[in-house]
Amino acid sequence: AGVPSVYELNAAFEAVKKLFLNVDPKALSMSVDQHEEDKYNQIVPVKVFDVLYHPSNPIYANYVARRSALYQQAVQEGWCPDYGPPQECTRTDKALAPIAEEETLGPLEDKINEKYLLHGTSVDGVLSILENNFDMSEDRFGSHAGMAYGPSMYQAEDAGKTDVYCTSTGFQILRDQLNIDLSAVDHTYTAEKCFFTLITRTLLGCANHVATHTFGSENAQDMLRRNVYHGQARPGYAWDCDSVIVEHDRMPRGGFVPGGYWREFLTRDANAVIPVMLVAYVRRYDPQAPF
Numbered sequence: 001a002g003v004p005s006v007y008e009l010n011a012a013f014e015a016v017k018k019l020f021l022n023v024d025p026k027a028l029s030m031s032v033d034q035h036e037e038d039k040y041n042q043i044v045p046v047k048v049f050d051v052l053y054h055p056s057n058p059i060y061a062n063y064v065a066r067r068s069a070l071y072q073q074a075v076q077e078g079w080c081p082d083y084g085p086p087q088e089c090t091r092t093d094k095a096l097a098p099i100a101e102e103e104t105l106g107p108l109e110d111k112i113n114e115k116y117l118l119h120g121t122s123v124d125g126v127l128s129i130l131e132n133n134f135d136m137s138e139d140r141f142g143s144h145a146g147m148a149y150g151p152s153m154y155q156a157e158d159a160g161k162t163d164v165y166c167t168s169t170g171f172q173i174l175r176d177q178l179n180i181d182l183s184a185v186d187h188t189y190t191a192e193k194c195f196f197t198l199i200t201r202t203l204l205g206c207a208n209h210v211a212t213h214t215f216g217s218e219n220a221q222d223m224l225r226r227n228v229y230h231g232q233a234r235p236g237y238a239w240d241c242d243s244v245i246v247e248h249d250r251m252p253r254g255g256f257v258p259g260g261y262w263r264e265f266l267t268r269d270a271n272a273v274i275p276v277m278l279v280a281y282v283r284r285y286d287p288q289a290p291f
Contacts, residue, residue, distance in 0.1 A: 015099055043163050044282050051275050051277060066272050086113070088207055092115060096116040113206075115204055117200050120163055123196060134270055156264055163195070199278075202265065202273045204245070206241050212250075245264070
């Protein structure tokens with residue numbers, strides 16, 4: 001029931017590759033949150049691994065239980081009425097949703113906005129998440145420095161966004177454990193190191209919506225001009241929502257804005273997130289591509 005197993009997943013490679021190549025090259029390496037100062041305009045998957053769980057693993061069992069409970073809420077009349085129909089869409093829907101049918105968990109449950117999302121972090125962060133899942137304890141959220149939209153766990157639909165938070169320090173640990181051969185990578189315009197991004201299944205459930213740049217931590221307001229969080233006296237989201245989506249602009253579920261900011265997906269429920277894939281990738285500078 002302990003640490004999940006990680007196996008190479010060739011079936012998902014092309015889908016993930018398409019997702020990673022479908023990023024804005026001019027935005028790569030330009031974020032103020034960038035941890036490593038590399039010059040690059042492409043992020044290219046090298047390997048994709050499936051994260052497999054024994055049914056008794058607590059991360060898996062808790063996710064299944066939470067999905068079932070959320071579905072029972074969603075079938076009730078009047079569930080999640082604040083922004084009209086409750087269905088959400090993400091950029092991962094088209095590229096990744098079809099591969100869900102091959103997973104043990106089966107197809108994504110659209111009724112409760114079950115989505116594939118991405119989370120970028122360090123090698124140490126990847127190892128900790130795979131062993132213990134995401135840390136969403138009140139101890140961690142209590143000191144939410146750097147959490148622009150308040151105390152939550154942050155994910156994205158765009159690999160360009162998660163890349164910002166990935167670091168290569170210690171990459172040799174996972175490279176060797178997972179037998180990742182970087183010698184086949186063209187290093188003419190690529191540094192000899194790799195990075196890792198987690199792909200999760202996430203239950204967005206009933207989502208609240210926040211406009212880009214409405215910073216304010218625990219005082220953040222949603223698009224209906226309500227406080228997103230209860231406050232320190234009662235930690236958590238207000239208004240019965242399960243997640244918060246930071247939109248491109250000021251329109252709930254608005255379309256992609258070229259040159260704009262990435263959407264972010266916030267949750268505070270560790271049982272609503274399960275890592276299902278691990279992507280090893282390289283950063284590449286192509287002089288022929290836009291920069």
